[in-house]
Amino acid sequence: MNARVLAFIVVTVGVLILSGIAAPNVRAASAPTLSIVSPTPNAVIGNGSPVVVVFAVTNFNLTDPGNGTSSPDSGHVDVFVDGGWTANASVNTIVLALPSGPHTIRLQLVTDNGSALNPNVTASVAVMVTLGPAGGTPGLSIFFPREGALVGTDSTVSFRVTNFVLVAPGGPAGVPNEGHVRVLLDGASYADLTDDAPLHLNLKDGAHTVTLQLVDNAGRPLNPDVSVSLLITVQALVGRVTPFDATPYLALVNILLGLGILAAIYRKLEAK
Amino acid sequence: MMSGGRRSADRRAVLLAVTVLLGIVLFAGASPSAAAAGPSLSILAPTNDQIVGNGTPVIVSFAVANFVLVQPGRVGQVAGPSEGHVDLYLDGVYSRLLTRVEPVSLPLESGPHTIRLELVQDNGTALNVSASVRVITTHGPAVGTPTITIVSPKPGPTISHDLYFALEVTNFTLVDAHGQPNAPNEGHVQLFLNGVLHQEPRAYDLGFIVDMPDGNSTVIARLVNNDNTPLTPDVSASVTVRILGAADPTASEQVTAGVSLILALILLVLLLRRRNAARRVAQPNEKS
Numbered sequence: 001m002n003a004r005v006l007a008f009i010v011v012t013v014g015v016l017i018l019s020g021i022a023a024p025n026v027r028a029a030s031a032p033t034l035s036i037v038s039p040t041p042n043a044v045i046g047n048g049s050p051v052v053v054v055f056a057v058t059n060f061n062l063t064d065p066g067n068g069t070s071s072p073d074s075g076h077v078d079v080f081v082d083g084g085w086t087a088n089a090s091v092n093t094i095v096l097a098l099p100s101g102p103h104t105i106r107l108q109l110v111t112d113n114g115s116a117l118n119p120n121v122t123a124s125v126a127v128m129v130t131l132g133p134a135g136g137t138p139g140l141s142i143f144f145p146r147e148g149a150l151v152g153t154d155s156t157v158s159f160r161v162t163n164f165v166l167v168a169p170g171g172p173a174g175v176p177n178e179g180h181v182r183v184l185l186d187g188a189s190y191a192d193l194t195d196d197a198p199l200h201l202n203l204k205d206g207a208h209t210v211t212l213q214l215v216d217n218a219g220r221p222l223n224p225d226v227s228v229s230l231l232i233t234v235q236a237l238v239g240r241v242t243p244f245d246a247t248p249y250l251a252l253v254n255i256l257l258g259l260g261i262l263a264a265i266y267r268k269l270e271a272k
Numbered sequence: 273m274m275s276g277g278r279r280s281a282d283r284r285a286v287l288l289a290v291t292v293l294l295g296i297v298l299f300a301g302a303s304p305s306a307a308a309a310g311p312s313l314s315i316l317a318p319t320n321d322q323i324v325g326n327g328t329p330v331i332v333s334f335a336v337a338n339f340v341l342v343q344p345g346r347v348g349q350v351a352g353p354s355e356g357h358v359d360l361y362l363d364g365v366y367s368r369l370l371t372r373v374e375p376v377s378l379p380l381e382s383g384p385h386t387i388r389l390e391l392v393q394d395n396g397t398a399l400n401v402s403a404s405v406r407v408i409t410t411h412g413p414a415v416g417t418p419t420i421t422i423v424s425p426k427p428g429p430t431i432s433h434d435l436y437f438a439l440e441v442t443n444f445t446l447v448d449a450h451g452q453p454n455a456p457n458e459g460h461v462q463l464f465l466n467g468v469l470h471q472e473p474r475a476y477d478l479g480f481i482v483d484m485p486d487g488n489s490t491v492i493a494r495l496v497n498n499d500n501t502p503l504t505p506d507v508s509a510s511v512t513v514r515i516l517g518a519a520d521p522t523a524s525e526q527v528t529a530g531v532s533l534i535l536a537l538i539l540l541v542l543l544l545r546r547r548n549a550a551r552r553v554a555q556p557n558e559k560s
Contacts (some may be wrong), residue, residue: 033345038366047381047452054369058345073347092343092357092369136451144470152483154434158471160500162451196448198471200482239485240433241517250528257535264542271549 032060032073032117034109036125043127044176045098046134051127053079053094055107060121062090067112075111098129100217101172132177136163138226140181140214144198148231152238153205156198157230159212164226168194171217182219184211192219203234311339311354313391315403317375322407323456325414327445329379330407334358334389339401341371344394351395359398361388380409382498383453412457416443418503420461420495422511429514433486437463437479437511439493444507446475447498454497462500464492486517 038054045051061074065088079087079094082103087094088110096105106124109117132138139162145151164177169192171178181193185201186209193199193212201210213227221227316333324330340355360368360376363385370376370389378387388404412418424438445458449472463470463479466489473479481491494508502508 037369049381050379052367054366056345056369057343059347061346062343091371133451139451144468154482156471156480156482158469160449160472162449165450166448195474196450196472197474197477198480200480238483241486243517245525247524247528250525250532253532254528254535257532257539260539261535261542264539264546268542268546268549271546 030059031119032109032121033058034060034077034107034121034123036105036107036123039125039127041125043125044134045127045129046132046177048100048129048131051096051098051103051105051129053096053105053107053125055092055094055123057092057109060109062092063112064090065112065114070112070115072111072117075109075117078108078110078114080106080108098127100129100131100167100175100178102126102128102174128175130165130175130178131167132165132175133163134177136177138162138164138177138214138222140164140212140226140228142210142212142228142230145230145232148233150233150235150238153202153234153236155201155203155232155234157201157210157212158198159196159228161196161214164214166194166196167217169217169219173216173218173220175217179214179216179222182213182215184213185209187211205234205236207231207233310337311391311399311401312337313339313358313389313401313403315387315389315405318405318407320405322405323414324380324407324409325412325457327382327409327411329377330385330387330409332360332376332378332387332389332405334373334376334403336373336391339391339399341373342394343371344369344396346394349394351393351397353393353399356391356393356399359390359392361390362386364388380407381452382410382447382455382458384408408456410445410455410458411447412445412455413443414456416457418442418444418457418495418507420444420493420507420509422491422493422509425511425513427511427513429516431516433484433515434480434482435484435491435513437473437481437491437493439473439479439509441495444495448475449498449500452498454499454501459495459497459503462494462496464494466490467492484513484515486515488512488514 034055034057036053036055039045039051055077059073062076063074065076076088076090078085079089081096081098086096104124104126106122109121111117140159142157142159144158161181164179166180167178169180182189183191183193183199209229209231211227211229213225214222216222314335316335318324318330318332336358338354341357342355344357358370359366360370362378368376384406386404386406388402390402391399393399419442421440422437423440425435439461443457446460447458449460460472460475462472463481465481470481471479490510490512492508492510494506495503497503
């Protein structure tokens with residue numbers, strides 16, 4: 001074979017091979033696919049942040065809905081949250097503002113007129129949204145009064161919560177790092193706190209134990225339990241200065257003076 | 273002669289062909305980024321270490337050069353170094369896939385954050401072209417010096433043992449602390465009663481201290497960060513109130529003492545008159 005022809009063939013074959021390597025997806029027109037890149041399954045989305053869903057498609061052109069051309073390899077994505085249609089998207093990132101609790105996000109490729117592909121192409125992911133932080137261990141501490149303190153009838157207990165957000169009871173159960181504070185007074189349920197304002201107490205004299213406990217939205221203690229107890233002694237009028245009152249003694253003097261007057265009058269009458 | 277010259281030309285042709293092939297392989301495989309002349313990516317806003325205040329989302333504006341942003345996974349798409357998309361990472365975590373050069377709004381929690389953008393080919397291969405920016409987000413204002421003033425109570429005497437403390441805060445946003453990171457001009461208030469930390473009022477709530485002791489008490493209100501550390505420099509205000517104790521029983525004492533005085537005078541008069549009477553009775557006897 002002529003060497004020039006051979007060289008031409010080698011170069012041509014090489015170029016063709018390289019073209020094939022560089023564009024493998026051209027080699028076969030496959031069915032469209034859809035996958036969710038982010039968030040990962042069962043991810044916890046903290047601080048009440050919106051859920052950012054990033055998805056990838058193959059062999060499918062994303063187009064804005066309503067452009068008029070429906071074909072099985074172009075269209076948009078319908079977004080379903082907890083089974084209900086929520087939005088559509090023609091870009092690969094969707095931002096969803098979701099309330100606290102577990103959610104299932106399902107994406108579905110649809111043609112421009114909204115009909116599902118055949119076969120149906122979907123992808124879904126489960127996430128957990130919380131108003132609390134996504135990570136970290138919840139903490140609870142009392143910084144006033146100190147253990148064993150002597151306090152008056154009216155008193156306040158100040159506490160701190162970390163890595164946990166206080167919300168009103170009744171929200172979805174099982175949401176991490178979110179719930180309220182249960183107050184136990186001498187072992188009995190006393191109040192539920194939904195914010196970190198100081199706890200106001202009005203107690204009888206004597207020793208009392210105040211226990212604060214973090215509980216989830218369903219009122220169940222966290223696992224492991226997060227609680228703190230405080231022993232205080234209540235005494236009325238602590239810190240009050242009582243001034244000296246001479247009135248009782250003066251009253252006694254008055255009685256004696258009165259008796260003296262009566263005696264003097266009696267003697268005078270007797271003398272007459 | 274001719275045969276030898278032709279063979280030599282053939283060898284040169286084969287050598288040239290192999291060289292061209294090798295060049296193509298090296299060009300296409302070994303240095304893909306060189307295929308398109310230098311894709312570049314830059315972040316136009318925000319600037320590095322910018323403070324984004326008032327809890328507003330961070331708007332990221334970026335520019336791309338020598339690179340075409342396209343939707344990945346299009347039908348018949350051929351991956352190449354001159355087209356692809358932008359991946360956005362927030363604090364190292366993959367966050368968004370961008371196919372349009374338009375500002376991106378990122379609602380972020382207070383604190384420092386790093387936003388990184390990276391050019392990626394359609395097949396997901398990174399081009400090692402990236403740009404990043406550090407920002408600090410806060411619910412407070414981006415600038416300004418925080419101040420705190422105790423509006424009520426005023427210094428001086430008061431008869432109540434339970435006092436509300438009204439505070440005025442400027443250039444500082446009060447948030448409820450739950451372990452979140454520190455952020456400029458954001459935090460909460462601590463109330464100290466006679467030097468002892470007493471309470472941390474909720475955001476924009478009044479402080480309320482009950483059962484305060486009689487006498488002088490000094491309450492300090494201090495602005496602190498989310499982690500309870502004081503601001504630098506310290507921002508605090510104080511007020512000294514004098515709690516008046518139980519009223520002195522002067523009125524009842526005075527009335528009772530007055531009655532005692534009257535009774536004593538009556539008794540004294542009676543005794544004097546009796547004494548005088550006794551003298552008058554005694555004097556006639558002496559004369560006789």
